[in-house]
Amino acid sequence: MITPRFDILGQAISDASRTQMLCELMEGRAYTNKELAAAAGVTPQTASAHLRLLQNAGLVVAEKRGRCVYHRLAGAEVAHALEQLAAIAPADSLHRAQQRKAGGLAQLRSCYDHLAGPLAVAMTRALLDRGMLVEAHGAFRAEPAAQWLKLGVVLPERPGRQPFARPCLDWTERKLHVAGPMGRQILDHALGSGWVKRHRHKRGLMLTAPGRVALEQILGLQCGTLAEA
């Protein structure tokens, strides 16, 4: 019988501590063992064992620098597959409720290599409303517009094999936002031009004043209230 080794992968994500770590890593940044241990609520030595397992499963890669070891997702395919999985995973209302109570956590965050969170969903909504994006064949097609450059997006000359603007289902909102190369360009540009900044210790991103102005000018987004993260 034809059986891909689901079990290795499945075993890797079958544990609550490991899924916590993976969710943390979905931010796209590299994390140390200690950080991930704290995120999962276990001791460093336990986290170490988990990370080795994730490494063996090919989900995570490690890079040693000085006395620290930085862990990150093995690649975009891994992030993509985890997204897909999250899409069919049972939504647990308990978690969502408690994260709302925690106070607008993660209004804006990064999802491996692109923006996510309610604000990213709103941006996508605006792009669709303005006709800059068109949903077709389960993908986003980008229409030529001068606004794209203002968002830091350079449209490709000809369609590539991979989707340029891939829809990604937001974990919290269960709504689509822009991933793929376009999503990456937008995130890069937003970070580079200071529209958003990474929180120092908390997870997630922060929309700056210039960013708020830019999004309002370019997309007509009223995100003043959204930025109170």
Next chain:
Amino acid sequence: MITPRFDILGQAISDASRTQMLCELMEGRAYTNKELAAAAGVTPQTASAHLRLLQNAGLVVAEKRGRCVYHRLAGAEVAHALEQLAAIAPADSLHRAQQRKAGGLAQLRSCYDHLAGPLAVAMTRALLDRGMLVEAHGAFRAEPAAQWLKLGVVLPERPGRQPFARPCLDWTERKLHVAGPMGRQILDHALGSGWVKRHRHKRGLMLTAPGRVALEQILGLQCGTLAEA
């Protein structure tokens, strides 16, 4: 922290017996407890426990009829997610070698609701070569052609939200073949017109003589040798 309940899903697919069952179910047919138990190499009572777990995870649904209980995948999303998972799962050469030795097993089979296996890959290859399909944006775009009707495919008037011809990565070959509504239409037509038949006890599909002729006429496929499954 935002954590979808990966763990429930992960636990469901973390066991080798359960993954065996899931792979069996990926054929798209409904199976009894006993059949799945045999496929996984465990006793019926063990399989029963596994199936209840898969049911709770929302991956499988059961339907009682007479004294038999028929189990099937919960839906196309589940099949799709499992495909994605298989794409990043480590390919174990051991299994592939032993299945080759077993004698051309699964030259043609069904992958939930569409054709898969080497022959399906060859068909897709032919469709691409003839320009009936074009790969773009990570999806297949269908070009109008009279041949489509001969394959039982009715092209949609306008692009839908979901991809009409979705590429699906074959587990064994690691090559693309056609899934999505188009894939389903092709499988339905192939079964309806007697081009392929389901094996009585073995897994997989069988290409019939009329089917071989049809594929050669329509797509120029020389699949005489491929059909020896």
Next chain:
DNA sequence: GCAACAGTTCGCTGCGCGGCGAAGGGTTTT
């Protein structure tokens, strides 16, 4: 009614593995 069969429930055993404390490399700082 009885036998045969599909499926489930129960109780038990044994392995696997998540978790931590203690101890052992390495690296950076004082």
Next chain:
DNA sequence: AAAACCCTTCGCCGCGCAGCGAACTGTTGC
């Protein structure tokens, strides 16, 4: 050199769970 720090390895405990045999329910066929 010593202290502080990050990470890992080792050994141990305890839970969870896969697996089976035995027994039970429900359905089909004689």
